Structures are given as structure tokens and as C-alpha cells.
Amino acid sequence: MLALMQYYLSKDFTVFLARSAEEALEVLQREQLHAVVSDQNLGDGLMGVDLLKRVSELQPHAARILVTASQKLEDAQKAINEARVNHFLTKPFTEQELKNTVGQAVHNAALVAIRDKMVHELKEQLGLRPAHKPATGRSSLSSTRIKTVEPRSPESRAASQSLIPESERLAFRDGLTGLYNHRYFQEALSAGLLSARRREQKLVLLLIDIDGFRHLNLTRGYAEGDKLLRRVAQLVTDLMEDPVTHARSDNSSEIAARYDWDVFGVVLCNADVERALHYAERLRKAVEELDFPEGTGAAVGAVTVSAGVAVFPDQARTEQDLVSAAERALRASKAAGPNRIFVAPKG
DSSP: OHHHHHHHHTTTSOOOOOSSHHHHHHHHHHOOOSEEEEESBOSTTOBHHHHHHHHHHHOTTSEEEEEESOOOHHHHHHHHHHHOOOEEEESSOOHHHHHHHHHHHHHHHHHHHHHHHHHHHHHHHTTEEESSOOOOOSSGGGGTOOOOEEESSGGGHHHHHTHHHHHHHHHHBOTTTOSBOHHHHHHHHHHHHHHHHHHTOOEEEEEEEETTHHHHHHHHOHHHHHHHHHHHHHHHHHTOBOTTTOOBOOOTTOEEEEOSSSEEEEEEETOOHHHHHHHHHHHHHHHHTOOSSTTTOSOTTSOOEEEEEEEETTTOSSHHHHHHHHHHHHHHHHHHOSSOEEEOOOO
16 A cells, blocks of 8 residues: 555655654654655554654644544544544545545645744744744755744843734734735745645636725725725635535635735635636625625615636636736726626636
């Protein structure tokens, strides 16, 4: 099985093969990894959960995937509680299941690395510095792992402690809406496209603009404009749900961000144009039904949005082309609208 897994995964990833727990620990000491896949039965009385527990201690950013034939709930709970296992592969599994599981795990690990990198940079800007030098290694994760931080001077240590949780939020969140900021969005889009290529999946980019927002700011004031941005931002995230079950999506690779002043960006991974249109249409109707200003009932229908949709690889095959296609679709929507959704033509 090891040889087959290496064969299938080496097409898309750099794979380090370990035939025993001892070899695996040697690799963990030597290489910075994005994901570790372990069978539950390693022989010599050692279990995969034990190895993955060591992985969580040595390389907490690495995704942990347990291969098991057990479907018992208590076994899964133990793996999650003791080894912080992120993903499971149940035997027997197909090549596609293997690729999808590892691909999703690596993608999620990349998003965590992006966030940590941005937190690290912001802490430096706030006058905080790493207590230890970042680890070095072959993986890009090595440059983004965050160590314990201390203030530059003892006098500012107490005050700086209250800034650390806030700095983590400010590093990749928009202060007004709470959505991801533009820089994180761009980084996450790059990671999502890389994952989509590896897994041969589609990825959707939506750009959503509030119609007439500048005029609203001038007539009602910027405070009311900020309220509207927050309310639309809440709808943007609330409506990211499964199109069949209508359950709220917990997929961390689906990103909603404040793309520009009054423009929101949404990335839907492993989604097609039908999924995108379903989401965009529900959002358009929800905004159209907003009671704004809140509680008056006088302006229902006065606020609308226009949206542009582009799909990888249908409309574009590169990040720049995908963004350009979505922006052109949004401009076309605004020109024909307001209150419309346009899909970019196939490239």
C-alpha cells in the first residue's frame, strides 16, 4: 500500500516514504512537512495515533491523516482528542479519495501558514519580535511558523500582551466588516488555485459590488454606509451554504473577503457555475429584501448588489486571468444593471 500511495501522490507532491515509526520520526526531525499520512497499525505494538500525536508536537502545522479500517466512533474520538487528527481515510479507499483527502489537508495547512505569516509580519510592525529565530527547511512552512514573542523593552511588555490577540485578528481581517482582508484573499486565492489544479477540481471567484454605495455615503453619511457594509458582509458569509442541504459550510477553504471599498470577494472551492449562481442569486435577493435603515421598513429594495462570476478552468487558467475575468463580468453586470449577476464568457 505504501508503494501505491507514493506512486499516486508523487505526481502532485514531494513524498517522503517511511517504512517504520522510527524512519517517520527521522523524517520529521529533518524535513518541514505540510501533511503526514499514517496507517493506524504500524506494527511492533505502535499505533498510528501515537505517531500522529508526536507529529502534532513536533510539527503542529502539518496536517495529520489517519488511515484506518475502523468505523467505530470511539476510535475516531480518540484520534481527534489525543493526536488532533484532521482527516481520516477509511480502507479500502480509491486513488481519487486519497488525492482529495491529502490535497484538502495540504491546502488547509497552506492557509494556516499564510495566516501565521501575516500575523508574524504585523507583530513585527507593532514592535514585537520573535523570541527565537524561525526554523529553516525545505518547506515554505518553515518561514512562517510563529514562536513565542516578547516586546522590545521590558517596560512595554505588559501593555503589549493585550495587543497579541488583536494583532492576530488585524493581520488578516478587515476591521470594519470582520471579513478577510484583501491581502489574505489574494494569498488564499493563490493557494486555492494550486489545490484545484492538483486535484483537478473547479474553483469559483465571485466579485460582489453594492450598487450606488458612493451616492448612499453622500446622502446618508458614512456612518450609515459602514452599517450597510457590515450587514451585507454578514449576508455574504451567512449564505455560504451547501446548495442541497442548505447547511452552513464549514469548509475553511471557502473564503469571503472585503475585496475593495464596497466590493466583496468570494472563493468557492470545488464548485461549478451552478453552485456560484445559486449562491449569488440568494445573496442578491437577500440584499434586495434588506430593511435599511434598520427598523424603518421604508427602504426595502433600495439596496441592491451586482455580481461577476468566473470559474477556473472554464473561464481562466491563471490567477491573474481569473481575477480579470471576474472584474470584467462585474463591470458588465453594473453596466446592464443594477441588481444583476453576470458570468464571464469562456476563455
